[in-house]
Amino acid sequence: MLDWTYRAVTALRQRGAAAGRSLRWSAGDVPQALPIRLAAMLLGARFSAEQPASEGGDALTITDADLSALDAARASEPRMADDAPFSVVRGSFVWSAAVFGESLAAMRDALGPSPARTAVLSSLAGFGGDAAFASWSAGAPVHHLPAAASPAKALAFLERAAPDCAILSAALLRSLVAHPAAALADLGSLRRVVYDAGVGGALSVESSAAVRRVLGAELADRIASGAGLVPLERELRRAEQEAARIAELVTSCPGVAAAAVIPSEGDSWAVFAVPAKRARDGADGDASGQRLISEATAALEAEFAGTDLNRAIAAVERLGQTALLSMLNALSRSGLFTDAAAVHTVDEVLARARVAAEHRPLIRRWLRVLTEQQLLRRDGDLLSAARPVGDYSDAALARAWDELKGEWLATVGATGTIDYALRNAERLPDMISGAVRAVHLLFPEGRTDLARALYRESIAARYQHRAVSHLVSRIAKAWPGQRPIRLLEVGAGTGATSESLLPELSGADVDYLYTDISRYFLDQAAPRLTAYPSVRFGLYDINAAPREQGFVPSSFDVIIGGGVLNAARNTDASVRWLSELLGPGGWLVLTEPTVEEFWVMASQAFMLDDASDGRAETESTFLSLPQWNAVLDGAGLQRVLGLPEDGHPLQRLGHRVFAARAKTDRVPLTSERLSAHLGERVGAAARIDIVDELPLTSGGTVDRERLRDWAARRQRLDSRSNPKAASQARSQ
Structure with a gap:
């Protein structure tokens, strides 16, 4: 250490260090911090791990790049000046009374009498370095682990080092006590813990008791603070x-x-x-909010005024009917419902079709829906075909899909959705048994072209994306705040919603956080959205509490979810969490199906988790409109918009746009x-x-x-x- 210190003196002199000048350490928590600190004292310079306020730009900064010069430097001669602030006696550091004497004495007192081995898990450029010097002055060896170590690594380090005294920050100490492995760690030699209250604040009485109980060690009665080493109580x-x-x-x-x-x-x-609390409910009297809704609705209707909605709706409904016949065809390929006389129980269907355990609830829903749609008939516990076998034969299905593809192309100008649905229909027996995973059909070879088509082509998808764009863009452009309006999109996926919305946000001051549960989608979206510098990317799981993911309540003004919450395990919980993230008066804008979509039951439904909300009660893939309204009400949200409006042609497809306001009873x-x-x-x-x-x-x-x-x-x-x-x- 002394040789290293004298090398540091040479290196620092070459950099211009001198008496009265400040050295700013920014090379991290590495052992070289100690000889640099000692060298600074020998030179009469001031050492700080922070930028000295009084020095401005004159401080000499020590970075990682300077550490190599330390190894290359030759030790200064003479090796120890007569007026040096420290000396070495039998391997221990001894300090003069004029330099560091009081701090050293206070730290020695904190370490306790005759420390045998000290473990330092605090920065050597600051509190940890003080502890190391004090330990050496008492003749005790020092074991060091960088302060940024995880609780698990810190516990393993303490077991190996077997110290009688540990030096660490308050934040790390709290994490250690809370770690599940702490109670199992072998820390029998540890008798005292000295912690730095300057990093994490002083421990409460409860936390101090937990340290004694879990780690079996006493806390030092002096801790580091801005005023130096002071008694804990003070x-x-x-x-x-x-x-x-x-x-x-x-x-x-x-x-x-x-x-x-x-x-x-x-x-x-x-x-x-x-x-x-506000004296009255703010959203009812929010004339500006109602004006935005009226303007957005009018613009939406004008945009779709020239569209043949009835033909587009008929194509969607035909897709559903073709999917139902494909379900029946898949069962027939497993030897079920092969003629008018064939009858089967539900259990027999599940067994003969080799239905995987995770898909049994879905296939039960198939049988219920096929019965409701009069493709099957039920007589007690027995099911039989209600349509001629020829209606769902391979040849009949091939013709039906081919005709549907032509009609879809004529109405939307592309066939990606039909290509995807047909690909699933052809593999249904293997999907039912679990031999083929539905996700591989949606993203073949990792491609997103089918998924992108799926969320963009249909008339319902186009209507929803444009509805969200018209409403949210008007909210953003009317934003009165002194900072950018904060938008969070959850389940952004292939970017269908943002692709429609972001161009409409031109001219608005926005901070747009594009999130998904999978980093794959973020990596796919980033190159496409380089033209929008306001967009950031992050992970968000709709099935986990926001705080568990590091998100802060009331931190967003608008939250958008385009067809993602039907993938939630519990929609009530997921919507409550989103409501927590909205500030007073914030907007939650969602698009969701509210009726069974038969073609989804024969494709994407194989990827959905079992629900523990209202869908479990009704045995359905999606929440109904009344159930959705109850979810929003239960989260304390005020419903302000639902599209399509009553009587609109698109209403019968069951795809809805919901807009609700959060915390309207609170001051903004x-x-x-x-x-x-x-x-x-x-x-x-x-x-x-x-x-x-x-x-x-x-x-x-x-x-x-x-x-x-x-x-x-x-x-x-x-x-x-x-x-x-x-x-x-x-x-x-």
Whole structure:
């Protein structure tokens, strides 16, 4: 270490380091931070892991590229000056009283008497380096793991190193205690934990008790803070007082009903604010919103005025009837319903068709629908064909599909949907048995051409895409905010909705987050959407809570879902989660089928998960219109638009456009407005979350542990989406 230090002196002198100058460390948590720190002291320079405010641009920055010069430099002579701030006696560092004496003594006191082995899991450029020096001064060896290590790696490291004292950040300490493997880890030698409250804030009384219980170690009674090493009680009291002061500032903002503030990582604060209730329901009297709806509806009707809707609708209905005959044909190819006299029970159908277990609910729905559509007849437990066998023979189906293809081409100008449906019809016996997976038919050889056609060609799809485009573009262009309007598209898939909408957003100030559960679709979309710099890409799973994915409540103004929520396992939960993500007055715009689509039952339905919502009760592929209305109402949304309107020709196809407003009973509070209110009265950075309610413990008090979990998830999301912004002063 000493040889490395003297090499660092040479390297730093060559870079211009001198007494009084500041060195800014930006090379990460690597061992070279220690000799650089020692060399800086020998030169009389100041060392900092942050940009020194007083130095401006004059600070000397040490980066990864400078570390190679450290190895190449020759050690300075003499190796130790008479007035050096430290010396070495029998392998231990000894510090002069004038340099680092008080901090060293405080750290030595925190480590406890005679530490035998210290594990450092904190930055060597800061708190971890102080601990390393203090350990060496006590003659104890130091084992180091970079501070960014995961909880699992940290636990494994502590088991291997077997320290009696561990140095780590408050954030990592909380993660360790919460990790499932912590209770099983062999940490018998660990007797003391010293943590850095400057990274994650001071632990609560409950968290401190959890450390003792889970890790079997005592917490040091001194922790690092902005004021140096201070007693734990003093830091907790200071943090509580400052949090209370900030919370009082937050609640003084008009429109805030309640607030909670907790320390967050990086000497920052996590602010949670609840919007106040409005005196009346805002959406009923929202004349501007109703005007947007009227304008969008009028533009939509004008766009389709010259379309032969009846012919296009007839082609869709013919597709459904042909799919029904294909279902019956597939069963006949398994030896079922081969003549008018053949009768079978449901169980016999499932057995003889070799129906895979995961597809049995779907095939039961087939039998019910075929009976309702009078292709099968039921007599007690027995089913028989209600149509002549010739109607669903191979030859009859070949003619039907060929005629349908010609009609589809005449009405929509392409045949991709029919090509896909026919491909599925031909492979139905193998799909039923599980020998062929439906996803491979939709994306043959990984191609998306069939899927793209599927979501664009039909008259219902075209009507829905244009309805969404007319409405959302008007919402965006009328946006009154001082920041871009934030749009989230979930289940964006092949981009059928965004392809129609994005050109309409020209001239609007938007931040468009294009998401899907699969990165495959994001990678496919990115090259196509390079002309739209406002579009970002991310993952979103409609079957998982937004916070579990790092998303923040009330963070979007418009959420769009084009035909995706029928893939949800529980539509009620998925819609509630989307509602949470909308700010007060935000718009949820969805397109969904509300009747059985027979051709979907013979294709994409093989890819859908079993539902645990209203579809399970009605044994249907899609929610009905009344069920959808109940879902929206149950999520606390106010329904403001449903298309097609009553009496419209497209109404009989059952494809609906829903528009609903969220939290119309709340004041439209935003993080930008609250940030402006706080101004410079909060010295450290503040990440602001607008939440519907503050979480409470069983005793009725604010659940601060849950708030810490929310804050940690927000921190990870900010770091992934914008690493630079995540470290800056105030979240916007």
